[in-house]
Amino acid sequence: MEQGSTLRKLTDDEKRRFYADGYVIVRQAVPKALVEAARNRIRGAERGENLWMDTALTDLVNRSDLTPVLNDALGRFDPPSACQVGILKRRDPGESFNNVGYRDCDMPYFGAELHMDGNITIRSPQEPMEGTPEEIYRRHIASGPLGDIGRSAEVLGHNHTPLFQDPEMTLSLGSFNAFLFVCLNDQTEEGRGQTMVLPRSHHASEQFFQWQRAQNGCIGPEGPGWSRLDTKAQNRCGMVYMPDTMRDAFTNADSLTTPDGRRWPKPTPVLMEPGDACIATYHILHSGSRNERGTESRKNIIFRIRNKSRQPGQVLTGISDHPDRGWSGEWLEYEPGNNPWERSKNAMCDQWAEWEGMAGAVAEGRKSAETAKA
Ligand SMILES: [Fe+2]
Structure with missing residues (x-):
């Protein structure tokens, strides 16, 4: 925080919109001096140097309005000591297959x-892969960084995220509370590599998790209604990043398609200026x-970012999307009676429970949704 500034919070109206849409832009959350320091650090980086633990970048949260804003809306959290440096160079559409199994140039919405x-x-x-869906699955998980170790919770991705979070393989997504991104360049016009969001999809994913848990207790890909791989994609091996029912719920005749006629939800680019978050x-x-x-x-x-109350005994760095495990999938120690997977499933099925300062906006939003239904 800059000296003399008052503690900033989301307004009641911002909280209402955050509840409804699932995201909120905090304009000029980061002072210009911190933005410039971060930009200079990136500009001056050696080739191949990784800045993920550099204080010029973690200061964007630790010394800006974002800390009081999140303390108010979410609660207490570990000050980040690491971050993902999301730099995307300018480029034209390419021919390579993306993670969902389609050629980059064939994929709509940038x-x-x-x-x-x-x-x-x-x-x-x-x-393109050949063989049965089972053969493709087996070969694909064997092509991860640890090689062919079979199907287990030890399998890791190239993004360090485990195939399953828990040894029993009932939870295949890591979880936290706030996904936070700070803008350091002019992203006020579409097509500049913005982070895209699908407004209101957070309600649908929470409902889907509740439904999955009610079926057999398994949440995420390979749980009910959610395949791991899409063997109908162009390369026959796309990661299924959202359940089909969610994709269907967010598409209609106006949705853009890949050449195979598949519809894709239209996301909203988050338009921001340097210092916005x-x-x-x-x-x-x-x-x-x-x-x-x-x-x-x-x-x-x-x-x-995750509310400290989920696991008070663990210190989080602020980069990981799977904080119930170590960054490279290590098994962490929890005291007897503390089942981290069950706690995370609870949070995934009741997403606002850990947002301590959102209770009013959440109650109001749920009430008006009920009224609209009646
Ligand atoms: Fe992501």
Whole structure:
């Protein structure tokens, strides 16, 4: 915080919109001096240098309005010591297969691959796969960084995220509360690599998790109604980043399609200026997008924040989408009686329960949804 500034909070109206849409933009949340320091640090980085633990970047949260805003809306959290440095160079559409199994140039909406966080990603095969769906699954999980170790919770993706969070393989998504991204360049016009969000999808994903849990207790891909792989995609091996029922609920005759006629939900680019930041719920479908029209590389610094109350005994770095495990899938120690997977399932099925300062807006939003239904 800059000296002399008053503690900033979301207004009641911002909280109402955050509840309804699943994301909120906090304009000029970060002072210019911190934005410039972060930009200078990125500009001065050595080739290949990783800035994920650099204080010039973590200061964007730790020394800005974002800390009091989140303390008020969410509650207490560990100050981030790491971040995802989301830099996307300008580029034209390409021929390569993306993670959902389609050629980048065939994918509508600037190549958006809408997904929920906490999901494993194993690099997409660049030649179409052959064989039965079972053979493709087996070969694909064997192509991860740990090689062919069979189907288990030990399998990791190239994004460090485990195939399953728990040893019993009943939870295949990591979880947290706030997905936070700070803008460091001009992203006021579409096509500049913005993070895209699918407004209101956070309600649908929460309902879907509740439904999955009620079926057999398994949540995420490979649970009820959600396949892991899409063997009908162009390369026959796309990651299924959202359940089919959610994709169907957010598409209609106006939706753009891939050449096979499949409809894709139209996301909203989060238009921001340097110093703006967006807080989104963990539950929202979102994606990076192609920086086709930017004036420079797209620079978003991304944080994943969880209320300290979920696991008071663990210290989080602020980068991981699977904080119930270590960054490289290590098994963490929990005291007897503390089942981290059950706690996370509870939070995923009741997404606002841990947002301590949102209770009023949530009650109001739920009440008006009930009234509208009646
Ligand atoms: Fe993501």
